[in-house]
Amino acid sequence: MPEGRIAFEISGEGPLVVCVPGMGDLRGVYRFLVPPLLEANFRVATIDLRGHGGSDASFGRYDDVATGEDILALIKHLGGPATVIGNSMGAGAAVWAAAEKPELYSSLVLIGPFVRDIPVPAALKLIFRAALRRPWGRYAWRSYFRTLYPGRKPDGFRQHLLDIDASLSRPDYWKAFVRTTRTSHAPAEARLGEVTARALVVMGAKDPDFPNPAAEASLLGGKLGCEVLLVPEAGHYPQAEYPEIVSPAIVRFLEGGNHG
Numbered sequence: 584m585p586e587g588r589i590a591f592e593i594s595g596e597g598p599l600v601v602c603v604p605g606m607g608d609l610r611g612v613y614r615f616l617v618p619p620l621l622e623a624n625f626r627v628a629t630i631d632l633r634g635h636g637g638s639d640a641s642f643g644r645y646d647d648v649a650t651g652e653d654i655l656a657l658i659k660h661l662g663g664p665a666t667v668i669g670n671s672m673g674a675g676a677a678v679w680a681a682a683e684k685p686e687l688y689s690s691l692v693l694i695g696p697f698v699r700d701i702p703v704p705a706a707l708k709l710i711f712r713a714a715l716r717r718p719w720g721r722y723a724w725r726s727y728f729r730t731l732y733p734g735r736k737p738d739g740f741r742q743h744l745l746d747i748d749a750s751l752s753r754p755d756y757w758k759a760f761v762r763t764t765r766t767s768h769a770p771a772e773a774r775l776g777e778v779t780a781r782a783l784v785v786m787g788a789k790d791p792d793f794p795n796p797a798a799e800a801s802l803l804g805g806k807l808g809c810e811v812l813l814v815p816e817a818g819h820y821p822q823a824e825y826p827e828i829v830s831p832a833i834v835r836f837l838e839g840g841n842h843g
Contacts, residue, residue: 586639586641586642586643587633587638587639587640587641587642588638588639589630589631589633589638589639589653589656589657590610590630590631590636590637590638591610591628591629591630591631591657592610592628592629593626593627593628593629593661594617594621594626594627595620595621595624595625595626595627596624596626597624597625597626598625598626598665598666598689598837599625599626599627599628599658599661599662599663599664599665599666600620600625600626600627600628600665600666600667600668600837601628601629601630601654601657601658601661601665601666601667601668602616602617602627602628602629602630602668602670603630603632603650603654603667603668603669603670603673603674603676603677604629604630604631604632604635604670604671604673605632605669605670605671605672605673605674605695605697605819606632606671606672606760606763606764606766607635607724607728607747607751607760607763607764608635608670608671608728608747608820609631609635609636609743609746609747609750610629610630610631610636611629611739611743611746612670612743612820612822612823613629613668613822613823614739614743614823615737615822615823615826615830616668616822616826616829616830616833617629619826619830619831619833619834620830620833620834620837623834623837623838625666625837626661628657628661630653630654630657632645632650632653632672632673632763633645633649633650633653633759633763634755634756634758634759634760634762634763635750635756635759635760635763636746636750640753640755640756640758640759641755642759645759645762645763645766646763646766646767646770647672647675647676647679647766647767647768647770647771648676648679648770649676650672650673650676651676651677651679651680651683652680653676654667654676654677654680655680655683655684655687658687659687663687663688663689664686664687664688664689665687665688665689666688666689666690666691666692666837667680667681667688667691667692668691668692668694668833669691669692669693669694669696670694670695670696670819670820670822671694671695671696671697671792671819672697672763672766672768674693674694674695674696674697674698674771675696675697675698675766675768675770675771676771677691677693678691678693678696678698678771678774678775678778679770679771679774681778681779681780682774682775682777682778683774685777685778685779685780688780689780689781690780690781690782690783690836690837691778691780691781691782691783692782692783692785692833692836692837693782693783693784693785693803694785694786694820694821694822694829695785695786695787695790695792695818695819695820695821696784696786696803697768697771697792698768698771698772698775698803699768699769699771699772700767700768700769700772701792701793701794701799720757720761721748721751721752721757724747724751724760725744725747725748728744728747729744730791730818731790731791731792731818731819731820732818732819732820732823732824733787733789733791733816733817733818734787734789734816734817734818734824734825735816735824735825737823737824737826740823743823775803775806775807776806778807781809781836782807782808782809782810783809783810783811783812783832783833783836784800784803784804784807784809784810784811784812785811785812785814785821785822785829785832785833786799786800786811786812786813786814786821787813787814787816787817787818787819787820787821787824788813788814788815788816788817789816789817789818790817790818790819791818791819792819796813797813800813810836812828812829812832814828814829
């Protein structure tokens, strides 16, 4: 990319699957999903968002559209079309990219998807922004991140959290993260009607990021005309919290489509 580099890992042979994490998270959130996808003979790329993990923090933009552009650039680089699996903000970016270049998509999986701006009281927004100010910002994010796993903490959770904290401890990366938190998902919502790829929506039934997770998943499923998987007890990262439920469902969905 002209402004910096996007870090990714790729393994396997076969149809391409690109896994995109959410804001404040790392590609390691897909550590339980990648092995089943490889076993099912997919080629899997996991990426870090701009200003996160191994990616650079030298970019001018950190929003859904910028991430969507990175997704499309990676698919072109690796050779598509691809299935894109997006979590949280990564889902919003994946939707925008699917509308922008439908020929590069074979299917779409949206996990805990932020594809529209959820109404939040102004006072809570101010509290959240104040909580992210240094020096207590990283502590605030770690504390909040734990609440996004209400069901159970998966294997490797502590190390994953340490990796996130190490990533955000770098000054430029913390600034990039704070800018990312101000992202609007309106560009993704505006293009939902243009998405033609097969889709699957995966939502944790206890996702604390949504006032009514089941209703949000049903709304999105209706707009996309697609299947919805509601994972009991799961929060914002069901692919890590309950991989024994989510991984087989995603593999079945991908194997049911045309991935030539």
